[in-house]
């Protein structure tokens with residue numbers, strides 16, 4: 001397709017009197033990696049939940065692949081990959097059993113499913129983990145498996161909400177490398193929500209979100225130019241008025 005894979009137009013969402021999204025517009029092009037960057041409480045998860053169809057916005061429009069959740073939800077979900085913030089693998093099953101179950105939900109089975117699992121596992125360099133129980137995997141490896149799982153239906157758009165939470169810096173870097181490899185090989189679009197500046201350095205475009213508003217979008221170079229700085233951290237401070245948060249490695 002040539003139009004945007006995700007188009008938010010003036011999307012609004014409130015929790016009671018708390019306006020979490022105050023009219024957000026954002027387009028993601030095919031094959032584009034967009035980093036949604038902002039401090040905690042900025043509205044990233046709310047935007048993510050609207051984009052993944054978990055709830056409808058109070059106002060504005062959300063279209064994925066040119067379709068709306070109100071009448072084409074199942075057609076959208078067939079083409080969407082989602083990685084939620086909280087871990088969601090069954091710890092007592094093997095990696096392969098987790099992946100097979102998810103593939104079956106998408107109507108995949110037999111040799112075709114095995115091929116999908118092998119291809120996605122190769123991209124994420126987790127082939128040697130496939131037959132292990134999930135419980136024995138590190139947090140970083142579980143995250144990689146969750147992304148492999150999200151790729152099984154060969155999505156046109158991959159949504160990831162703070163996928164590196166709790167991971168150490170080396171694993172976080174590896175995640176970034178793998179995500180770019182996926183995009184390069186499959187031309188999948190990616191929305192990566194994060195509060196860490198370093199994670200959007202290699203995005204094609206950054207959307208800066210503060211207090212429910214996207215205050216600026218642009219390539220990393222454009223964001224730095226707009227702030228008159230030569231690095232993204234200073235640009236973030238200048239444009240958002242907040243200090244960047246540092247990663248807490250809990251693994």
Ligand code: ADP
Nearest residue numbers: 015018020038039040041042043044045046047
């Ligand atoms: P982020 O993901 O950037 O941390 P969120 O989308 O989680 O931001 O939150 C945006 C705002 O909405 C915050 O003020 C938060 O407290 C509020 N919020 C988020 N989820 C809920 C909820 N389920 N009920 C009430 N308020 C919420």
